[in-house]
Amino acid sequence: MTFLRILLPLVFFVSFTGFTAAQDTAGDTTVTAPGHQTLEDILARQRGEDVPFGAEIPLPQTDNGAPAADQLGTLGGASDSELWREIRADEATAVVASNNGPAAKVLMQEGGMWWLTFREGPLLTYGGALLGGTMLLLAIFFLIRGRIKIEHGRAGVTIERFKWIERFGHWLIAVSFVLLGLTGLIQLAGRKLLIPAFGHEAFSTFAIAGKWVHNNVSWAFMLGLIMVFVMWIAHNLPDRTDINWLLKGGGIFGKGHPPAKKFNAGQKLIFWSVIVLGTSISVSGLSLLFPFEITMFGPTFAKLNDLGIPQLLGFGPIEAALTPQEEMQYAQLWHAIVSFVLMAVIIAHIYIGSLGMEGAFEAMGSGEVDLEWAREHHSIWADEVESEQSKAAGKTQPAQ
Amino acid sequence: MKAFLMAVLALVVISVGANFALNNAGLSSADMTSNSNVRLGD
Numbered sequence: 247m248t249f250l251r252i253l254l255p256l257v258f259f260v261s262f263t264g265f266t267a268a269q270d271t272a273g274d275t276t277v278t279a280p281g282h283q284t285l286e287d288i289l290a291r292q293r294g295e296d297v298p299f300g301a302e303i304p305l306p307q308t309d310n311g312a313p314a315a316d317q318l319g320t321l322g323g324a325s326d327s328e329l330w331r332e333i334r335a336d337e338a339t340a341v342v343a344s345n346n347g348p349a350a351k352v353l354m355q356e357g358g359m360w361w362l363t364f365r366e367g368p369l370l371t372y373g374g375a376l377l378g379g380t381m382l383l384l385a386i387f388f389l390i391r392g393r394i395k396i397e398h399g400r401a402g403v404t405i406e407r408f409k410w411i412e413r414f415g416h417w418l419i420a421v422s423f424v425l426l427g428l429t430g431l432i433q434l435a436g437r438k439l440l441i442p443a444f445g446h447e448a449f450s451t452f453a454i455a456g457k458w459v460h461n462n463v464s465w466a467f468m469l470g471l472i473m474v475f476v477m478w479i480a481h482n483l484p485d486r487t488d489i490n491w492l493l494k495g496g497g498i499f500g501k502g503h504p505p506a507k508k509f510n511a512g513q514k515l516i517f518w519s520v521i522v523l524g525t526s527i528s529v530s531g532l533s534l535l536f537p538f539e540i541t542m543f544g545p546t547f548a549k550l551n552d553l554g555i556p557q558l559l560g561f562g563p564i565e566a567a568l569t570p571q572e573e574m575q576y577a578q579l580w581h582a583i584v585s586f587v588l589m590a591v592i593i594a595h596i597y598i599g600s601l602g603m604e605g606a607f608e609a610m611g612s613g614e615v616d617l618e619w620a621r622e623h624h625s626i627w628a629d630e631v632e633s634e635q636s637k638a639a640g641k642t643q644p645a646q
Numbered sequence: 647m648k649a650f651l652m653a654v655l656a657l658v659v660i661s662v663g664a665n666f667a668l669n670n671a672g673l674s675s676a677d678m679t680s681n682s683n684v685r686l687g688d
Contacts, residue, residue, distance in 0.1 A: 347678065347679035410649050413649035413650070414653050414656075416653075417649055417654070418653040421650075421653060422657055458665070462660075462661035462665045463660075463661050465661065466656065536673070537675065537678070537679065611650075612647075613649070
């Protein structure tokens, strides 16, 4: 047994050194016997034939390289300055890419790295902080103020606040915005947060489905935006009652409510946020939906430079000659930044329209609101409705 | 809530319709930004 104990390691050691020696020999053979794999070898391998890799195919000599005339040969001492000159001037007619979009003409673009780090860094961080901060503030507000009740209790009589078509338009834009917000966040936070948490496979499913939803639901959002604009603009023009309403903080704290028409100043602010920010999101979204077709930022930067606005703020002129990719990158950033702001506004809107205020949801639920709720929150509008109703009923006194 | 349900239905119809129409019009990213040398989906 002692003999075997000595012999076995010895056999192992000898066989191992023999193996490495054989490898060295093979390596030497490769280097000293130059050759190269041919195009035929590659094509044969693509056809599925067993063409060996590795040491069996000798490497070309490193000092000379493959002959220049060969298919896989180097240029050797020949100059390719014409080619690089074209690439440098962004006129790479000699370079044929498999992508035929405008971006294919730009071989390298520096703006991409800035965009990538900004998108994964400050955009995601500050955007997330804005949404998180808004929800935190609303939670604190709810803890302090609680639900805003109908002060004098329900009247038990309802009046029509929104017609069917108005509620349809509202829900069209509302549901599409929630879907777009969620799927947009999935696309934005994917690489940084979701892939590390759920893995590539799971994220891929979400990302593909989310992209489909985001691209196609966008049309419903734009239609809803147009509907809401047309139906409600007349009620959302600023007037004197808004100043009083804003000065009293909308009556959020304390008793009593400042008078308001169909929409109070707070609702008008939400309306115009939706219209202005929603339009901006739609335009930047269209430029992302149809890549390289809509150029927004280069001409805007040029106009700002002409007006001297960046210079006035202490900056130099903004680079206005943007590559096609940079146009898309700015569109993506603008789309996301404005969306974050609108999401924060809408979170507050959802809060006050549901949990935050008694009787508010009914306006968009059934379209009918309690008369007392209307008197407290929209007293001028409630008076108008009551007077119309009494006129219609042929009475002189408003209904109680 | 009928208005809400109809809005959801409209959203689905618009989304599926937009996807169908844009793809048929040759406006998909694959059609717009690649040529026959690119084998997308193979």
